[in-house]
Amino acid sequence: MxxxxxxxxxxxxxxxxxxxxxxxxxxxxxxxxxxxxxxxxxxxxxxxxxxxxxxxxxxxxxxxxxxxxxxxxxxxxxxxxxxxxxxxxxxxxxxxxxxxxxxxxxxxxxxxxxxxxxxxxxxxxxxxxxxxxxxxxxxxxxxxxxxxxxxxxxxxxxxxxxxxxxxxxxKNLPPKQELFESNFLRDRFKISSEKIILLYQGWVLEGRGLNALIRAMESIDFAELVIIGDGEYLNSLKELVNKEGLESKVHFTGLIPYNELSNATISADIGIVLFEDTSISYQNALPNKLFEFIQSALPVITSGQNTMREVVENESIGLTIDKVESSDLLKAIQKMSDVTTRNNFKKNILEIRDKFTYETQEIEILKVYS
Amino acid sequence: MKIKILYIILFLLPILVQSQWLNKWEKVNIAGRYSQEAYLDVFFLPSNRNLGWICGFNSQVSFTTDGGDNWETVRVDPNNNIQLESIHFTSPNIGYTSGTNSENSLAGAIYKSIDGGRTWVDISPMLRQFYSIWGCYFYDDNSGVAVAGLVGCDTQIFFKTTNGGQSWTQRRYEIRSGTKLSDVHIDGNTGYGQAISSGYVWETTDFGDNWEIDFTTGPIDWAEELAYQDSSFIIPIAEGCQGDFAGYGGMLFTTDKGKTIQSKILENTVNMYGSFLINKTSGWVCGFDKSVYFTCDAGNNWENLNCGIEGDLDDIFFIDDTTGWVVGDDVYRTRNVTEVNKVISRDTVYICRGEVAELKIQPPDNLPKTVWTNCGRGNSYYTGDDGEYRAFAYASPCDTAFIYDFQVIYYPDYTPEIQSSSSNYLCEGDTIRLTVDTFYQSYLWNTGDTTSYLDVYESGNYIVQTTSPDGCIKFDTTNIVFNPPPKPNILPLTKNNFCIGDSIILQSEFDHHIYRWYNNASELISNTKTITVKDEGNYKLIAESEFGCIDSSSSYFVSVIIDSNRLSIEYTITNSFTFDTLTLGKKTCQKVRITNTSNVDYQLQLIKLRDKYYFAAPPSDLPKLGPFETAEFEICFEGDSTGNFEDIVEIPDICSPHFFTVDGVVAPFNFEALSKCDVPWTFTSIRIDKKHIFESSAPYPNPSNSSLAISYMEFTPKENVQMKVYIYDSKGIRVGELERRISGIEYYSNGKLERGEYIAETNLPTGIYFIVIEGNDNTESKPIVITR
Structure with a gap:
């Protein structure tokens, strides 16, 4: 052959x-x-x-x-x-x-x-x-x-x-990742150490709650938002940011190669994963970015799809919001701005992160190809 | 045109190995054949392939008992020329054949034989004048169904018998577009069955009692044969409801019960009548003009494999992969392919399970076509399944072909099994060795190690992938858990640094499976969670978890002082201090004596009452007792309802506190009066309802330098009352406020009882001040001296 x-x-x-x-x-x-x-x-x-x-x-x-x-x-x-x-x-x-x-x-x-x-x-x-x-x-x-x-x-x-x-x-799990100190995003966008870094990473598409997230930033002074990724909705979001004068609070990195991504992810404070219930695909979403945040020990704010809620709430690693709206996001971000709250979630993440590594699925992969 | 019903029972046959390609047919001489008109059906008994029957026009049935080498022929009905369309045996002796009188299309008949086909009796359902009969099927010796119809395609009838044809029931159906039933099959185990008519496939789920349309096959064309396996059907067709349009013929193949149908239309009146399904994608149809078509791809491609055949055909049947029969104007059977073709090579190919083998042939140039028994084309064939494979290289189907045989064999499955060096529970700090058999060619653990063993120190899932000597890759996995140590810790429940003669209670902070307490001399002194220790020294707890993991606490030093209590009190827990009986609504205070039995001064400490509800302890400004001096303090008692009341008083001392019980009885008071009618009334009190109770101690310490406090007890009914406590100077000016600190709350049906302190830190200058307690409707003040 x-x-x-x-x-x-x-x-x-x-x-x-x-x-x-x-x-x-x-x-x-x-x-x-x-x-x-x-x-x-x-x-x-x-x-x-x-x-x-x-x-x-x-x-x-x-x-x-x-x-x-x-x-x-x-x-x-x-x-x-x-x-x-x-x-x-x-x-x-x-x-x-x-x-x-x-x-x-x-x-x-x-x-x-x-x-x-x-x-x-x-x-x-x-x-x-x-x-x-x-x-x-x-x-x-x-x-x-x-x-x-x-x-x-x-x-x-x-x-x-x-x-x-x-x-x-x-599952969309990332490989096991060693934790390390990184100021990647803080240095790149000159974000002061007093500010919290909110991070969205993944495809920039409609239905990912990014509009609401950016609008929530209008009322937030204690944090800045970084969006890593590319997609057909990116230009619309940039226009929104310009229109609302949020350039100093919302930053775009574009695509970052997967092998460099962890350096960026780990330098944030809160990971955000949002899906609007606009399609069955989104309703069942359990994206790898959620687990990438877990590997980087970032507390998360996610939308309330059952698949994500099950992980976030059962493991107590962050907050879920019922509706992908600015007001709900604002409340969650404000709650998460408390360092004790974040540390408690982070402590839980450190206990469970080994469960959510790609290595745990190796045996399943071998079964598929045998 | 002759309409023929053909019948196949493929359901009872094993799935044939597909060596259908390039069969050559040879004509078989049927002894005793008295009619030269066509045979219409062929059947061989699945349980005994030597027993076969064929039937046809003019009531003619021939049978063989030696696999078709020799035949005998009988006339089923000497008085009628029956066009026997269907023949079916349920056992070597019992069988049925059915059809219609050639001279009267409404004279359907069915006959039964109980001697292997030598003699037949007429068991037709009714007078043979009103309906035609086509196929029949018996799912046991006595039970079966025959399909019939009235004139043309109008009415469809299912006759059913359960007593070998002695009696029949019938179920009639009419289809608006018209149809004509031809063939039927019922599974004797499940009762599920199917039937076919022009344009329709029917189904039953109750052994043929009731029928309904399962799916349509397309135009209302005559479909004479029912051959199916699960959802796959192969259907021969002839144009028109009864196949008499003299138009097209053809065949249909569906693998999903008619949702999608592959059809091949043959022009020039080449009607197809017989079909046989090899498996879900392979099968045959036969019909007019020596047509014997084969497909191995669910009807996408058909090839007419009719070498050796002449005339028209009506039914086809395969007993196994090398023995097939096709009947019509004549009777043909297949010749063994290896007799008529040339075996060139036999190869054995070994593969690991899960791998794909490439079977490759190199035929000469004059044999440009290649076909594989599994329907493949070309000189290479890929397969991941073990078994036998055959390729034919040929120029045309009727020429001699080269045969290439392959056998694909799986290498042995050497699946590794991870063995652990310990079957016990593991503890953190242990090491365990995981091993697999050592005969493998190579090993790969998920840790990256490549040895046949792995020493493991951490919990996790361990995977080993092995390569067998044959190169086959397999894997195994095991989950290893190292249990955490129990982490014991000693908690003193009572005061350390106690007086000689007293003891301390030590307790393990956490629950463990096994406790081992050791004293200063490393002697095991207890196996309980809690121990009482009197002697000074270091104590250690070694705990064992349920998994056998052992850990030691740090040493706890028990300190004993050589001293004794100073005070003597005449009451104890059992020898209580009892108040005189009190009348409800009254209050009484009685004195308790305390004696300093030592020869040094002793400052009395705060005397505490455990409940402090009905009894009140003395304030905190307690005296210092000189050597052997006796003092008294007052405990007050006030009940708000009748009954017995009890509390416990705690008096601190050098070594251990003194406890004693105080109790008292509140008696009802009686009220007597005369009514207007001079009738005497007596009332007995039970309880005094107070809306709000606030009791507080004197301020302490008094005098105070910077901080001051009062203890309080407050009963609050459901409406909330907020007490405020302020500090006023001697001029009546408010100079501060005490903060309320709640130490405990108890809830009752009529309110809540709260205890705690009001506390303030103050920088007030030296002087006399007043603690003022302000409630909703009363104010109380207490003096306090602040000194700097």
């Missing part, structure tokens, strides 16, 4: 920033699996995999996703990669992965890290949503195992797909 990889990981996301792909590849390599990584060409070279095993597909990314996806599938076919397992890292990689499964009888693993037909970006696009749902239902019939991030996703997809494919829950 040509190539003869143990696992071929196909992912549409940028391999430098996509934590889930990075952690998966690293874990498989740790366990001596011969791994190939295939992504669109983002003009980056990931440092966690040998260049010989990284395949980038030159496609036009400046067009509608479905067109890019088709190009990507064609491009992957031309690579003629074979292996025991082919891993579709997202919905957009599934067609390409299906080809390898059919051609080389590889076992197909589908990482349904989101409910793709219920993405927030599709909430007003019924036809597109139905199209994705239809396509996903078809492609899933070729899948041998499905990976999801939480039980609720598995339950939803089981109903949607009506099949008996086994599910494996691989």
């Amino acid at each position: 040509e190539n003869n990889y143990d696992v071929i990981i196909i992912c549409f996301a940028n391999p430098t920033f996509d934590a889930r792909t990075i952690n998966l590849v690293k874990t498989l390599i740790k366990y001596k699996r011969k791994v190939a990584l295939v992504t669109p060409d983002y003009d980056v070279i990931p440092d966690y995999i040998s260049p010989n095993d990284y395949y980038k597909c030159k496609i036009n990314l400046d067009q509608k996703v479905r067109h890019s996806q088709k190009e990507f599938t064609k491009s992957v076919k031309k690579l003629k990669l074979s292996g025991k397992f082919v891993h579709a890292g997202d919905f957009y990689s599934l067609a390409a992965a299906k080809f390898i499964k059919m051609k080389y009888k590889a076992k197909l693993i589908y990482d349904s890290r989101e409910i793709y037909s219920q993405l927030n970006s599709l909430k007003d696009r019924t036809f597109a949503r139905k199209l994705i749902e239809f396509r996903e239902k078809y492609l899933v019939t070729y899948v041998d195992k499905i990976m999801v991030t939480a039980d609720v996703d598995a339950a939803y997809l089981k109903k949607l797909f009506m099949h008996t494919i086994p599910y494996n829950i691989i």
